[in-house]
Structures are given as structure tokens and as C-alpha cells.
Amino acid sequence: MIPVAKEVGSLRTIAAGGIVSPTGNPELSPEKEKQFRRELVLRALQTLQKEV
Amino acid sequence: MNTPIRVVHYLNQFFAQVGGEDKGDVGPTFKAGVIGAGRALQQALGDQAEVVATIYCGDNFFAEQQQQAIDELLRHVAEYKADMLIAGPAFESGRYGVACGAICHAAQQKLGIATVTGMDEDNVGAGLYRKHIYIVNSGATIARMVPTLQRMAALGLKLVRREPIGKPADEGYLSRGIKRNELVAKPPAERGVDMLLAKLAGKEFHSEIAPPKFAGGKPAAPLRDLKSAVIALVTDGGLVVEGNPDKIEPGRPTRFTTIPIHNVNTLDADKFDAVHSGYDTASANQDPNRLVPLDTMRELAREGVIGAVHEFIHSTGGAHAAVENATQIGRQIADQLKAAGVTGVILTST
Numbered sequence: 001m002i003p004v005a006k007e008v009g010s011l012r013t014i015a016a017g018g019i020v021s022p023t024g025n026p027e028l029s030p031e032k033e034k035q036f037r038r039e040l041v042l043r044a045l046q047t048l049q050k051e052v
Numbered sequence: 053m054n055t056p057i058r059v060v061h062y063l064n065q066f067f068a069q070v071g072g073e074d075k076g077d078v079g080p081t082f083k084a085g086v087i088g089a090g091r092a093l094q095q096a097l098g099d100q101a102e103v104v105a106t107i108y109c110g111d112n113f114f115a116e117q118q119q120q121a122i123d124e125l126l127r128h129v130a131e132y133k134a135d136m137l138i139a140g141p142a143f144e145s146g147r148y149g150v151a152c153g154a155i156c157h158a159a160q161q162k163l164g165i166a167t168v169t170g171m172d173e174d175n176v177g178a179g180l181y182r183k184h185i186y187i188v189n190s191g192a193t194i195a196r197m198v199p200t201l202q203r204m205a206a207l208g209l210k211l212v213r214r215e216p217i218g219k220p221a222d223e224g225y226l227s228r229g230i231k232r233n234e235l236v237a238k239p240p241a242e243r244g245v246d247m248l249l250a251k252l253a254g255k256e257f258h259s260e261i262a263p264p265k266f267a268g269g270k271p272a273a274p275l276r277d278l279k280s281a282v283i284a285l286v287t288d289g290g291l292v293v294e295g296n297p298d299k300i301e302p303g304r305p306t307r308f309t310t311i312p313i314h315n316v317n318t319l320d321a322d323k324f325d326a327v328h329s330g331y332d333t334a335s336a337n338q339d340p341n342r343l344v345p346l347d348t349m350r351e352l353a354r355e356g357v358i359g360a361v362h363e364f365i366h367s368t369g370g371a372h373a374a375v376e377n378a379t380q381i382g383r384q385i386a387d388q389l390k391a392a393g394v395t396g397v398i399l400t401s402t
Contacts (some may be wrong), residue, residue: 001401007266009269019402021129021335021343022343022402023400033342039396042346042357048278048281049276
């Protein structure tokens with residue numbers, strides 16, 4: 001959905017876990033999924049610190 | 053013989069030949085007959101209609117005391133028993149454009165008469181009133197005064213006579229966002245392929261759907277220091293408290309819900325739901341942290357990576373959102389976040 005976000009003017013976007021679970025992945029084990037979410041959120045926080 | 057249609061013409065102080073910016077505070081006034089460009093309007097109307105009076109008002113007066121200006125001007129319009137109000141054209145003049153739009157809208161609503169105005173598509177008045185009234189696209193400069201008045205006159209006469217109004221491109225007015233069914237020989241697939249072939253061949257084609265225009269936002273300054281940042285979580289994925297107490301719509305949203313998360317460390321499946329008509333919510337319902345990463349954010353706050361998590365989650369069901377509604381929802385959420393001192397937002401989208 002990144003192209004849609006950009007089209008409507010979003011300035012800081014990152015690709016996440018997919019449409020139905022942006023900050024998760026039901027295929028992963030609970031521990032791995034938590035790790036995935038943590039990395040994703042850290043990436044989002046880094047993006048907030050970026051100049052656009 | 054039919055009696056001619058009675059028309060009142062609205063002008064600002066400049067076009068009413070009262071004066072320039074220095075006369076912007078002139079109050080609402082009227083005069084029998086035409087003034088200035090009103091002559092060209094009368095010519096365009098021909099013998100089927102008569103400009104019986106001209107009403108005018110300084111742009112600043114109108115902007116500052118809009119209700120008073122409208123009330124007084126409409127009184128004159130009613131006294132002259134007008135069948136139609138023609139305002140402007142205002143070209144690219146913003147205050148004049150807003151005044152033209154406001155007086156037409158009010159005349160239509162309160163007197164039930166036909167109204168037409170003219171202005172440039174980028175005039176702020178066009179954005180405010182194009183959905184409610186007929187606005188002929190005048191272009192930005194006065195050079196197109198006469199052809200614009202001709203179009204306004206032709207459109208106005210049709211409106212008074214209750215004749216069918218053609219498409220915006222054919223009649224020269226700004227699209228009002230109205231959709232009408234139309235019978236055509238070719239089915240949509242064929243029309244689509246025709247358009248695509250024309251596009252590939254570099255030929256002219258006309259889309260049947262006007263793509264919405266999005267106003268780009270000004271980028272916020274980057275967060276300098278995460279350790280003192282207050283981060284809010286927002287989603288268009290339809291997160292709600294179990295049972296959806298605010299009754300947000302699963303699609304075509306008109307509102308959002310504000311979910312208090314004070315002392316909530318994780319989004320438990322039995323306390324929160326996802327309500328959304330645009331994706332399969334099973335995964336999010338199983339673990340709502342997959343939709344809004346509250347558990348991780350709390351963890352990062354505890355570790356001191358971020359300052360704090362904002363104590364409310366804002367959520368809407370973003371499927372098939374009308375641009376106007378989405379814009380309003382976004383603005384309201386942003387206002388609340390700003391007022392609460394939030395410094396950064398993670399918005400998860402489905």
C-alpha cells in the first residue's frame with residue numbers, strides 16, 4: 001500500500017507486515033513475531049527522525 | 053408575450069465602479085439597472101431577461117460581516133422580485149470569489165431562486181461553494197469577462213426555465229461532484245479498452261471519472277530526540293474496544309474512535325476488536341497488536357528508547373473513505389494529538 005500512501009501525500013512511510021497484519025505475521029512463532037514487530041516499530045521510529 | 057426573467061447582478065466595489073482596495077469597506081448597496089460589466093450581461097441575456105438591479109458590497113465588508121451583508125443584499129434581491137441572481141465573475145480575486153459564492157448559496161437556500169457565479173477554478177470561493185452552486189470557470193484574468201458572462205447568462209436562463217443542465221465540460225461550469233446515470237451503447241470494458249488504446253496511440257481521451265486531488269501536507273520536522281518523544285498510535289484499520297462502543301463504521305467512515313489505553317500494556321484479543329470492511333480481520337482479532345503495536349511501544353517506553361506512549365489510540369475504519377471525510381477525520385485527530393503534546397505518530401494502515 002506504499003504507492004497509495006505516497007499518492008495521498010504521506011511523507012514518511014515504511015512497508016510493514018502486510019494488509020491484514022501490519023505489525024505482525026501470523027505465520028511466525030510468537031517470539032519471532034514479537035521480534036519482527038519490534039524491528040518494524042524501531043524502523044518506524046527511525047523514519048520519524050529522518051529529514052524529508 | 054412572456055414577461056422577461058428578472059435578474060439581479062452582484063458586484064464588488066471595484067466592478068461596481070465605487071473604488072479600489074481603499075473602498076473595500078463599503079457596505080451593501082443597490083442601484084436599479086446595470087453597472088459596468090452588467091451591460092455585457094444584459095447583452096448576453098438578450099430580450100429574454102432583464103437585469104433589473106445591481107447589488108454590491110465592498111469585499112472587506114463582506115468578509116468581515118458576512119451575515120449582515122448577505123441579509124441586506126438578499127433583502128434587495130427579494131424586493132426586486134428577482135428570478136435569478138448572477139454574481140461576478142470574480143476571476144482569481146479570493147475575497148470577491150468567496151462573496152459571490154456565499155451570496156449565491158444564500159439566495160438559492162433562502163429565496164429559492166436560480167443563481168450562477170463565475171470565477172477561476174483555483175479561487176478559494178470555488179473550493180468552498182462549487183458543490184452547492186453553479187460556478188462558471190472564468191479563468192484567472194478579466195480578459196475573459198465577456199465570454200464568461202455569456203456562459204453564465206446561458207446557464208442561468210436554463211436554470212430559471214428548469215431545462216436540463218449538461219455536463220460541466222459542455223456548459224462551462226465547475227464540476228459539482230454530481231454523478232448521473234447515462235445510457236451508452238458500449239459497455240465499460242469496451243470503453244476502457246478504447247481509452248487505453250487511445251492513450252497508447254497518444255490520442256486524446258476523456259476519463260469518465262475525475263481522480264480526486266490530494267493536497268500534500270507540509271513535512272513535520274524530524275524528531276530530534278526519541279528519548280523525550282511522546283509517540284501516539286493511530287490506525288485506519290478499525291481497531292475498537294470490544295463491542296465497538298463508539299460505533300465507528302467498518303467502511304465509508306465519517307468518524308473515529310478515541311481509545312483510552314492508560315495502564316493497558318497490550319491489546320488483548322478479548323478486549324479489542326478490528327472492525328473493517330476492507331480486509332480480513334481474523335489475524336488482527338486474534339492479536340490486535342498486529343494492527344496497533346501497543347505491546348512493543350510499551351516495552352520501548354519501559355526501556356527508555358522513547359519518552360512515552362500517548363494515552364489514547366485514535367482509530368477509524370478506512371475502507372472506501374470519501375476524501376472529504378478522511379481529510380476531516382485526519383484533521384480532527386491531528387488537532388487532538390497536537391493539543392495533547394504528542395511529538396510523533398505511528399499510523400498503521402491496512
